Amino acid sequence: MNIIHPTIREILKSRGISEESDILEFISEKPKRTYDPFLLKNMEAGVDLLLSSIEQNKKICIYGDYDADGVTSISLMLQILAHLTNNVSYYIPSRFDEGYGLNKEAIELIKADGSQLILTVDCGSVSYEEVEYGKNIGMEFIVTDHHNINEKSADCILINPKQTDCTYPFKHLSGCGVAFKVAQAIQRKAGLPKSVLTELLDLVAIATIGDIVPLIDENRTLTKYGLEIINSKKRPGLHCLIEGTGLVPGKIKSENIAYIIVPHLNAAGRMLDAKVGVTLLTSKDQQEFSSAAALLMENNRERKRIQEESFCACSEMVKSAHKVDSFLLIDAKEIHEGIAGIVAGKLKDEYGRPVIIVTPSGGEGFLKGTGRSIPGINLYDMLKKYEDLFLKFGGHSGACGFLMKADFLEKLRNSLIEETEELYRSRPDLFQQETVIDAILRQEDLDIAFAMEIEKLAPFGCQNEKPVFLLESIYPSEINYMGDNKQHVRFAGSEGKSNGFSCILFQKAQDYSELLQKGVALNLSGYPDINHWNGNSKIQFVLKGITC
Known part of the structure; x- marks a missing residue:
């Protein structure tokens, strides 16, 4: 008999999966x-x-x-x-x-x-x-x-x-x-x-996660079995990259593929030569695939350095304007075109606006555009209306690319801003990036057994995001900032009547430092996770946001 946690059932129901056969197929270790x-x-x-x-x-x-x-x-x-x-x-x-x-x-x-x-x-x-x-x-x-x-x-x-x-x-x-x-x-x-x-x-699992196609239906089947093959360590070049990047062989999840493996493969095509990735994935010669892995890792480090510089430069362009436009179209002449898409994605997250970065390309007087969009704006449909301005155009709702004459840039910018503002007038919540809460938890719900129940919903990705939970009225204590720039923070949280549980927030610690210092009850959004360290396993709550 399959006993399914009631919270898991509610999450699946909210995602359109309510029939018993569909639920069992979704959580099955051997989907069909x-x-x-x-x-x-x-x-x-x-x-x-x-x-x-x-x-x-x-x-x-x-x-x-x-x-x-x-x-x-x-x-x-x-x-x-x-x-x-x-x-x-x-x-x-x-x-x-x-x-x-x-x-x-x-x-x-x-x-x-x-x-x-x-x-x-x-x-x-x-x-x-x-x-x-x-x-x-x-x-x-x-x-x-x-x-x-x-x-x-x-x-x-x-x-x-x-x-x-x-x-x-x-x-x-x-x-x-x-x-x-x-x-x-x-x-x-x-x-x-x-x-x-x-x-x-x-290979199918890497592509399905990396290309951000919906992780539902047949994609879920292919990815689940693909993760099993990845964790069986049968592809020597991939195993070499996994070890070299500090991942734990045999314990690879969809998140590891999305944030570690895929960026390394993508960086080759962005900065170097995509053939290095093919060599890594197909060669059985140890010297060949080891060299390919080393080259991918070195290249990805350089990609991240250039990406951060480019992001800062584009952010300054946005800040120097009188206001943040409803659609950000940034003419970035000095930006490396290979990382324009990543920077556009980061800017989209930072400002909550659709973003296109254009860079010189294809000879004098031509621009290559790379765009990323927010939920609620289908970038492909929007740009397709101006297809007559493009020499090349393609993509999907969340990401698009094109080649155009520089002469048409202002016309495109004005048209996109006007259309987005019209959309905003009919939908005032268009730019609000509220965290979607899947369920409310109490401190007593946080245990390893529940974290393992959540993992039954994996692999996580497009249209099957990791569930986000809300913990209300949590008091922080034992606050410890970490990282070179104090960008991470760990603290103990409790409802005030029991021992604290471990909470951790990555990258955005400084955004919430004032709230944490007040010592008042906070609402925490995030998800329970199992932290494995020195042979011990403990529950921790990984934060996505904090409010009071």
Whole structure:
């Protein structure tokens, strides 16, 4: 009999999961929700063309993106196709010289290298002109992707669940998730053992968490099994990176992937060369994957340094203005374009506004824009209205990118501010970033057993955030600030009638220092967590906010 904590049931109910079968599937350690890959439009034709090309010994080039989703997708395809052919190469365009997606120059280079078939992963859906150019010079294409599709999609075999006439039951796979469905179809058609699929699931988990697609439905199944593979330490390069970054092998959670592993893979494409990530994930040569891990770690440290400098510079631009606009469009000429998206995300969190950072790109007089949005504003839909201003445009509700002529910048800025202000007039709470509370707890509820119940809802991520709880009227004592800049704080909290429990707040300690010094009862929002230290396990409350 499955005994489910009533608070867990309430949280699931508030998230739209109330049927008993759905609850049991959600918390199951062995979920079963997955779908037949051949339900994806064009899957049969795509796999038939792939296998036919392999049979004819045609050279295949896997063409992907330079982020973690793209790098894992390429690695996955290299791994599955290696069971059938060694006549495979891959190509990742430069973020700086080529930009996202297919381009004609790259297609020419791939053809010159002897490839006859280009298989895209995590890109290509809207590359109509590029595919036509490639077909005219004798190339064949299979496009696998998960991004939104505009009116003119690539005219070739296109495998993307977001096609309007695709009946696949789940539309929110990552790019690597779509690549995995292709791998499933290949395994079935080619008669490969199912074990070849199991060994790919770690890559799918990294991509699904890293690309911030909803961690529900089939994505939840793929990610749960993928985390098991990661914790089995079977991919030597990934294990090397895990150890090098100070994570505990065998204890990796979705949070570790989101905040440690994915940023290291992304930083290569932002600052260095995304191929380093592919080497890390595919090489079995210890010297190769060890060197790749070391390079990724060094590069990520440099990325963080440049990112902090850029964030401070952009913050000064915002502060120097007379007021904070309803939509922040920042012309940052000196910012490294590789980290513009991260900085935009940090500014979005800091000011509670949608943010676009534009940097010089694509030659004299051109700008590359990278945007991040707040809940309540679909950035893709908003920008699509001004698509005539862009030479390239793509993305989704929370993040978008484009290339435009600098001459149109002020027109775009004014239009976005005007539209956002109009939206604000109809929705006065648009910019309020209130913490959503899932349940109210008492001090007596805080124990290791309850923290373990919460972990049944993992893996956490997009559309399955870690639950946030409220503790009311808690008195702080034994306050201890930590970190080089006293940015963290630990204290004991109690309801005034029992021993204190451990509370910890990361990064934002100075924001609440005055409240903590008053010695008055506080309301704490956060979640219980198990702190493992020196062989002991203790409960602690990880804070997200403090009010009085």
